[in-house]
Amino acid sequence: MLIGHQPKEFLLAVSGLTVSFDGFKAVNDLSFYVEENEIRVIIGPNGAGKTTVLDLICGKTKATEGSIQFRGKELTKLKENEIVKTGVGRKFQTPSVFEDLSVFENLEISFPRGRSVFGSLTFQRDAKVKERVEEVAEMIFLKDKLSTYADELSHGQKQWLEIGMLLIQDPDLLMLDEPVAGMSVSERAKTAELLNRIIKNRSVLVIEHDMKFVEDIAHKVTVLHQGQILSEGTMEKVKNDPKVIEVYLGH
Amino acid sequence: MIINSRFFNRSELIGFVSLAVLLFLILPLSLDIFRLNLVAKYLTYAFVGIGLVLCWGYGGILSLGQGVFFGLGGYCMAMFLKLEASSVANTKIQSTPGIPDFMDWNQLTAVPMFWKPFYSFPLTVLAIIIVPGIFAFIIGAAMFKRRVGGVYFAIITQAIAAILTILIVGQQGYTGGINGITDLRTLYGWDIRTDHAKFILYFVEVVLLFGCIIAAQFIRLTKLGRILVAMREQEDRVRFSGYSVANFKIFAFCAAAIFAAVGGAMFTLEVGFMSPSFVGIVPSIEMVIYTAVGGRMSIFGAVYGSLLVNFAKTMLSESFPQLWLFGLGGLFIAVVLAFPSGLSGIWADYVQPRIDRLLSSRKPKAAWTESSVADGAPAE
Numbered sequence: 001m002l003i004g005h006q007p008k009e010f011l012l013a014v015s016g017l018t019v020s021f022d023g024f025k026a027v028n029d030l031s032f033y034v035e036e037n038e039i040r041v042i043i044g045p046n047g048a049g050k051t052t053v054l055d056l057i058c059g060k061t062k063a064t065e066g067s068i069q070f071r072g073k074e075l076t077k078l079k080e081n082e083i084v085k086t087g088v089g090r091k092f093q094t095p096s097v098f099e100d101l102s103v104f105e106n107l108e109i110s111f112p113r114g115r116s117v118f119g120s121l122t123f124q125r126d127a128k129v130k131e132r133v134e135e136v137a138e139m140i141f142l143k144d145k146l147s148t149y150a151d152e153l154s155h156g157q158k159q160w161l162e163i164g165m166l167l168i169q170d171p172d173l174l175m176l177d178e179p180v181a182g183m184s185v186s187e188r189a190k191t192a193e194l195l196n197r198i199i200k201n202r203s204v205l206v207i208e209h210d211m212k213f214v215e216d217i218a219h220k221v222t223v224l225h226q227g228q229i230l231s232e233g234t235m236e237k238v239k240n241d242p243k244v245i246e247v248y249l250g251h
Numbered sequence: 252m253i254i255n256s257r258f259f260n261r262s263e264l265i266g267f268v269s270l271a272v273l274l275f276l277i278l279p280l281s282l283d284i285f286r287l288n289l290v291a292k293y294l295t296y297a298f299v300g301i302g303l304v305l306c307w308g309y310g311g312i313l314s315l316g317q318g319v320f321f322g323l324g325g326y327c328m329a330m331f332l333k334l335e336a337s338s339v340a341n342t343k344i345q346s347t348p349g350i351p352d353f354m355d356w357n358q359l360t361a362v363p364m365f366w367k368p369f370y371s372f373p374l375t376v377l378a379i380i381i382v383p384g385i386f387a388f389i390i391g392a393a394m395f396k397r398r399v400g401g402v403y404f405a406i407i408t409q410a411i412a413a414i415l416t417i418l419i420v421g422q423q424g425y426t427g428g429i430n431g432i433t434d435l436r437t438l439y440g441w442d443i444r445t446d447h448a449k450f451i452l453y454f455v456e457v458v459l460l461f462g463c464i465i466a467a468q469f470i471r472l473t474k475l476g477r478i479l480v481a482m483r484e485q486e487d488r489v490r491f492s493g494y495s496v497a498n499f500k501i502f503a504f505c506a507a508a509i510f511a512a513v514g515g516a517m518f519t520l521e522v523g524f525m526s527p528s529f530v531g532i533v534p535s536i537e538m539v540i541y542t543a544v545g546g547r548m549s550i551f552g553a554v555y556g557s558l559l560v561n562f563a564k565t566m567l568s569e570s571f572p573q574l575w576l577f578g579l580g581g582l583f584i585a586v587v588l589a590f591p592s593g594l595s596g597i598w599a600d601y602v603q604p605r606i607d608r609l610l611s612s613r614k615p616k617a618a619w620t621e622s623s624v625a626d627g628a629p630a631e
Contacts, residue, residue: 058491084493096488098481105477110492114474117502120494123474165492 010069011036011203012057012173017066019056026052028227030066034173039204041214043238044224045248050207051093053224054175057205058090059083070173081115089171093178093207095158099151103142103161106150107133110165132168140164140194156187160194167198174198175205180213192216211249223248258468262603266551267464274457284446291453291521293561295321297460298514300542300553301467302507307539308547309476310503311483312400316408317511317538319415320383322530324512326419326426327382329525330366331375332435332443333427352434357424365425372439379516380509387508391501398497400486409532416531431526435519443520456517460554463510467550470506479503511538540583546595555594 012034019027027049034040042050055061057068059080068075075083098106111132114123137143140160145153150161159179166174179195180188188210195204195217208214214221214235221238223230225248231241238244259267278290299317306312337351345355350362368374390411394404419426427433435443442448470476478499482489490496519525528534537560545556560582568575590596 060487060491079495080490081493081495084491090491092487096485098484098488100480100484101477106481109474109477109481109489112493115493116495117475117498120475120478120499121470121473162488165488169493 009035011038011071012205013067013069014053014057015067015069017053017056017068018064019052019061020064026227027056030224030227030229032222032229032232034203034205037199037201037203039199039206039217039219040222041206041208041218041220042222042224043208043211043214043248044230047226048224049227050224051177052227054090054177054205054207057083057175058088060090084169084171085112085115087172088175089166089169089173090175091162091166091177091179093181095155095162097150097153097158097161097165099149102147102149103137103153104133104146106161107136107164107168110168112169136164136168139167139197141190156183156191159183160191163191163194163198171202173203173205177207178209179206180208180210188213258472262599263468263551270464270551270554271461274460275454279450279453284449287453288449288521289561289565290558291449291456292518293558294456294460294554295514295518295521296538296541296561297554297557298463298517299507299511299538300545300557301460301463301550302510303539303542304547304550304553305467305470305479305510306503306507307542308549309471309479309483310500311479312500312504313402313405313539314408314504314507314535315405315532315539316410316412316535317507318530318532318535319408319412320387320508320511321515321518321534321538322415322419322525322527323383323386324379324515325519325525325529326432326515327369327375327378327512328516328519329432329435330369331372332438332519333432334362334366334370335438336434336436351427351432353427353430353432354424359424363425379512383508383512384505387505388501391504392497395497395500395504400500409535412530412532412535416527419527419530427526429527431524431528433524433526435523438520444523449521452517452520456521459513459517463513464550464554467506467510471550475499475502537579540579540586542593543586544582544593546593546598548592549595552593552595552598559594 010033014033015031017027017030018025030049030053032040042053044050052061056063057070057075059075059078059082063076066076070083070086070088073086075086075088078086098109101109108125108129111129113129114120134143134146137146140163142153142157142161142164145157150158153161163176163179176195180191183191192213195206199217206214206217218235220233221235222232223238223241223244230247231238231244239249274294279287282290299321303314303317306314333351337349339349342348342350342352342355345352347355347360350359354362368378390408394400394407399407420429422428437443443452478489478494482496482499486496489499515525515529518529541557541560542553543556544560545554546552560579564575564579567578586593592599
């Protein structure tokens with residue numbers, strides 16, 4: 001790794017990233033780079049540190065060492081909400097939507113305006129907000145559910161709603177943690193279609209176990225094992241890597 | 252500001268109008284001045300309750316220390332009234348005339364610096380808002396920025412209530428100690444102890460209460476109100492939608508503190524004294540119970556809860572003083588276990604549907620269908 005010679009086009013540059021929980025290194029000296037408009041899938045066995053990597057990038061967990069550069073900005077020093085404002089969106093593994101609010105209100109809260117206390121007191125639900133909410137709702141197949149409370153949605157619909165909440169933020173980097181887990185076959189197909197539509201003009205970092213799904217969408221795959229990179233490259237290359245077969249794909 | 256198409260939906264409008272009729276007409280016309288003054292005292296807790304609805308019901312921040320802010324507001328008002336009551340003419344038998352009596356008993360010879368602003372009524376009114384506001388801001392910033400929340404926050408607020416009580420009791424020369432600040436007489440020469448003054452003060456208080464109700468309703472209907480609900484459910488999702496969760500919690504906590512302080516100031520005016528017994532742990536918990544009984548998600552519920560529980564308290568403690576605390580504890584357990592959304596929940600689940608059915612059977616296809624509710628914005 002040549003410090004100072006990173007090519008400019010990297011959207012996200014993770015270098016030397018380490019996090020240790022009471023001595024246990026969940027992520028150990030990890031470096032990888034994501035380009036503009038790239039879809040990168042992270043795979044790996046349980047406990048490999050996949051979710052931790054996303055937590056580190058979005059600021060949920062603080063890094064012990066290393067750096068995360070996003071468009072030249074150092075993310076490890078920023079607070080979660082500031083990281084969101086630089087253009088990083090994160091979807092959690094379990095759908096986390098606001099169940100006591102309607103689909104419309106869920107999406108509206110994520111609309112990137114009026115995010116300060118006084119901004120939110122004076123926030124107006126104007127035509128622009130409504131238009132954007134409806135546009136996103138249509139994309140996530142929830143257009144006719146705008147006034148439904150989120151707790152009445154199915155598991156898959158909640159997942160879509162959360163993806164919609166990220167879309168409305170229009171992030172440059174979208175991070176999705178197991179977006180199709182727990183979905184029915186038809187929901188899964190719809191989600192793949194949805195993801196293929198929304199990944200235009202942005203980079204996406206996805207954690208997923210469903211290899212079929214990974215093959216469908218990935219430009220490049222990173223295999224994590226015990227907090228370190230085991231293999232990286234195209235799906236074809238990774239699939240045939242004997243180390244990957246041994247620890248992950250083989251069983 | 253029109254966020255929903257209407258400021259109150261139909262059931263809220265009914266609640267608002269019926270509360271106005273009750274407080275402005277029925278109670279003043281039917282009660283004698285002694286009972287009306289008791290109602291005024293009960294209603295001072297409704298201010299605290301409204302704040303708790305925002306902070307606890309909506310924001311999910313349980314504060315067991317609202318007595319602190321109630322007390323700060325009350326003490327600010329009491330300090331002004333005490334200084335006015337301690338004119339040289341009134342206190343000429345003291346060794347230092349012109350200072351409050353308890354200061355004289357504690358060998359103070361001059362009014363302390365921090366009492367000086369309270370010679371001015373405008374400054375006092377400002378202090379009633381600013382002092383609790385700033386205090387709540389400091390506590391809120393210290394706790395929420397460090398992500399202290401839930402039970403830990405509740406315990407800390409309770410500790411603060413205990414600390415403030417001990418401080419007030421201990422600093423007798425500056426605060427009047429355990430007796431509090433008593434023997435308050437006039438406001439700009441207007442005797443607040445007369446029946447007539449109590450009657451006027453009742454109406455002043457009810458007007459202020461409606462001011463607070465409208466302010467709380469306004470906050471509830473803005474996006475900030477929805478963010479509070481969102482925060483209560485999925486704090487991380489709010490954070491990763493680009494909001495500083497701590498700032499919103501601080502706002503809710505400060506708003507609740509200021510409402511409580513207005514109630515405390517009115518309490519001092521209605522009752523004619525202020526003491527540490529309204530600051531500590533027990534009154535703070537009682538205030539949470541009033542809100543829980545009324546329904547912690549309902550602004551009107553908080554008002555009715557304060558009225559009813561206090562009314563019951565007066566009745567029961569007049570006849571069975573020992574039983575009251577058990578009654579209160581039992582009530583709290585019953586509400587939490589059986590009716591988590593309190594009286595307003597019982598109303599919404601059982602009474603409201605019957606009324607609706609009655610009305611709609613009489614007037615088929617009434618005008619109030621869903622058309623007036625904004626798209627995607629359920630009225631509740």
